[in-house]
Amino acid sequence: MKKTLISLSVTATLLANTAMAQDADAVAFRDAFLAGTATWEDVQARAAEEGAVNLYYWGGSDPINIWMDRVVTPDLAELGVTLNPVRITGTKDAIDLVLAEMGSGRGLGEGSVDAIWLNGENFATLQRQDALFGSFAGMLPNSGNVEWNEEDPRSLLNLRDFGVETNQAEMPWSGEQYVCATNTNRLASEDVPHTFAELLTYLQENPGKFTYVKPPHYVGNTFVQAAVYAHNPDGTGAEPFQSSIEDMGAEELARLIAPGLEYLKELDPYLLGAQSGNALYAEDNAALDGMFLNGEVDIACKFGLYAVATGLNNGTYPEGAEAFVFPEGNMIKNKNYLAIPANAPNPAATLIMVDYMTSVQAQVTKLQFTGMPPGVDPWTLTDEEVQALTDASPGLIGVTQAELDANTAPDTNASLVDVIEATWLEYIERDSTDSIDVIVARAVENLAQ
């Protein structure tokens, strides 16, 4: 599957030279909107003429599907917008589709994807291929629910997505934090590890009771990043990992990540299944949830601020599951977003849809139905609105918001993620005997091609 998608993107790039056809009206609308000369009434007027908005999103979760059909679709119908929620299995599929269509010469107004739920690598790909609609997010009526002020450090997650500047070409939709959960029926609270060193000690006594999602899945990459932050030889944690590979250079990166990767190598023989062969990694969240539910592992880490409450509500987590602080000071936080591709067929209706998604009302029902934390920033909201969000939350189990806030770390720059991921695959997965310097240098060279 992955191979086929790669070849698809290659074909798309080959075809990218064909002249691009565009819908002239749509282009005029886009230019007027992005320049700020079109009013919201103009957007609504154009939206009334447009077709159904094709929102591509990961459709593997029943609660999200139910929320889309039961709440979002009727709410948008009231705003005069027909929603066509398209469920996909991998966000990459939607990116490939956009690029393939642009490669076939379909420009604004002529594609088939209006909006995509994404972040990180997928956004970076669209940006690199110049396949984004433009800096729309700040122009929407509800953009005030999001902090855009660069001087406020809290705006970081809105301005940067995995270290890549968003340029307001995507709107924050949901905010997540990397949280680990344990089964208190199996693991006494004094044994719960809070640092990587404690995790290793615990696993040396109880081999096989932990594993993480396998990189290159982003949840697995995040675990590797947290380990790298915690073992940063300068003791500066996540800070140096905000710059791009061009600015940092391969040698410096190798020096910074080496201790973290050494730690992971040391951890490897104590992971699930490693006692009788190779370590078994979970393929994705769902597989990890299954291992956790079945008691194969005692600890499961994923992006899921409210994962414990949600998992207990739908039977995917074992009774006795609780979240805990791990690793101290390095619980990576990020956001996910709604982006509009450059060849969106219905741009005006899509803007109305994204604006609706950014409303407090939509954020409250999303939280209530799906347990996805809000993407809007609470300090920009009124007290009543914050209260509504608090009431809708399924609640934290085992940790407090203050503990989570005190241990936050930002995500790694997308260009570094690629290199770290390639290094992990080579050093841990393939057990390469080359030194980390050599592997990193090779990965940087390969990725630059």
Added chain:
Amino acid sequence: MARRQMKSALNTRLSSFQKIYLLLIAGFILGPFIPLIIQSFAFRWAWPDMLPSTWWLEQRDRSILPLAWDYVLSPYSRVWEATLNTVFIGTVVTAICLAICLPAARVLAREKFKGKAAFEFFLSMPLIVPEAAIGISLLMIFIKLGLAGSYLGIIIVHLIPTIPYMIRMLTAVYQGLGRDFEEQAMILGASKWQVMRLVTLPMLLPGVVAGALFTFLVSTNIFLLTFFMGQGQIITLPTLLFSKIAGGTLDASAAGITLVVTIPGIILLLITERFIKEEAFGKGFGN
């Protein structure tokens, strides 16, 4: 009554080895359905429990969202939409496939022409080339033609793997038929149309029915080509199932959807059994 008859038939005709063999086969075929059925009614089912520790019905009133079968049977699961799409696409594909393959098979079975062997080999090419390769290259062309994401596009790609099967099946049927009956009818003064309607078609019927049902089943099971051409906008039972189980776990609603996906195939197989045995064979070859 019927059961006792079957039982006695089993006792009299089968040796004990054959009986054990039969049970093993039945176990292999039906075995996987048992955990699926249990899972579809489960709320929380963890290893090493033999049965779910919490059942869906116990949680049914507590959840604000529909769970398990409530989800599968609700419009949110899109099972009904996917079933309609699957049956519609399968029917149209079968009809077009028959229209293309009947004349082609006749020529292949009865006529001799230069390069026939090469042509027959060429016809089976789509079965040899991997679906993914066909799918990707066609997708690029179909996007240009504006066929991607349309029913027409899906129907056209479904014809690619079904036509080779259908042609092979019908050619074999035509070969077995011989021209004698048709010539006989012509000598007795039947028109071309009458020969076709009253002689050829009834004799071909069992093969045509088998071929059509096979085509339908193949069409309803194509995942990759449907996924590429449908672009996620047109969902069929295989694409719906894939999006549900791609995560690697089978929760209650995924188990429910899996069970629903098997229904059209089971119904069709039952129909085929009856039709081919009683109607078609009975009338078609009843001398």
